[in-house]
Amino acid sequence: MKSSGNNTLNPHRNSDIKITASGLNLWYGDNHALQDINMDIHKNKITALIGPSGCGKSTYLRCINRMNDLIDNTRITGEIVIDSKNIYDADIDVVAVRKRIGMVFQQPNPFPKSIYDNISYAPLKHRLIKKGIESDELVESSLISAGLWEEVKDKLKSPGTSLSGGQQQRLCIARAIAVKPDVILMDEPTSALDPISTEKIESLMMDLKKDYTIVIVTHNMQQAHRTADYAAYFHLGNMVEYNQTETLFNSPAEALTESYISGRFG
Numbered sequence: 001m002k003s004s005g006n007n008t009l010n011p012h013r014n015s016d017i018k019i020t021a022s023g024l025n026l027w028y029g030d031n032h033a034l035q036d037i038n039m040d041i042h043k044n045k046i047t048a049l050i051g052p053s054g055c056g057k058s059t060y061l062r063c064i065n066r067m068n069d070l071i072d073n074t075r076i077t078g079e080i081v082i083d084s085k086n087i088y089d090a091d092i093d094v095v096a097v098r099k100r101i102g103m104v105f106q107q108p109n110p111f112p113k114s115i116y117d118n119i120s121y122a123p124l125k126h127r128l129i130k131k132g133i134e135s136d137e138l139v140e141s142s143l144i145s146a147g148l149w150e151e152v153k154d155k156l157k158s159p160g161t162s163l164s165g166g167q168q169q170r171l172c173i174a175r176a177i178a179v180k181p182d183v184i185l186m187d188e189p190t191s192a193l194d195p196i197s198t199e200k201i202e203s204l205m206m207d208l209k210k211d212y213t214i215v216i217v218t219h220n221m222q223q224a225h226r227t228a229d230y231a232a233y234f235h236l237g238n239m240v241e242y243n244q245t246e247t248l249f250n251s252p253a254e255a256l257t258e259s260y261i262s263g264r265f266g
Ligand SMILES: Nc1ncnc2c1ncn2[C@@H]1O[C@H](COP(=O)(O)OP(=O)(O)OP(=O)(O)O)[C@@H](O)[C@H]1O
Pocket: 028, 031, 033, 051, 052, 053, 054, 055, 056, 057, 058, 059, 060, 071
């Protein structure tokens, strides 16, 4: 099965493409987990990756900030170009890549630190800001952007882990945006949350796409439909189909996509 060509999706591709995967392959030992992925991801849009369990969504997401480097016995070929630079080039500073490409995981994972320190820790470490007024301002603006400020402004010294699951996930989003990334990767960010927290995160994503390019993995078809501008269907390590979300859901070109979104498997 071949990944569908997607370079014709948008006539303005040169200016509005943030990330381009070309001929991307990944093996875990002998397991060929990503097979010749070719995909342009649009700037300031939300792109959803959907598909059955084990099809390679998280693996692909982790390729975009080189997190798979941290897993033993992986081999990657091909390119991921972000803003005209291949992040797999030998001269790339991997720490700088991970700073530009923030990640939010399925389980909220605040540091065992205060709400304030969860947000200020990395910016202080990277010397983006100084302690004091600068870090106060960054903590406030990040929490406002993540829609959490009003709920926590009077308890910034409390542990991040004392918050509810939905609040913790917004704290993790605040932490991700505090280092001023360009891209936010989200791997099933609401699957551990109740419907109200899920709704908050979804509306937050819609807000954040003004400033960030967002790639989200989700098993929730309604969520993909509601939030994403573009959607890609993965199956057994292949990207089967990629299109504007409305088109992918309403008139999928491939039988495999149609079966999945109509709930016949997965
Ligand atoms: N750390 C790892 N080491 C070895 N193999 C892995 C690792 N992570 C994933 N795999 C394998 O790679 C393939 C793709 O897995 P991946 O986690 O990317 O799927 P997924 O689409 O995110 O699935 P899910 O929806 O269940 O999260 C699977 O065959 C899986 O077993």
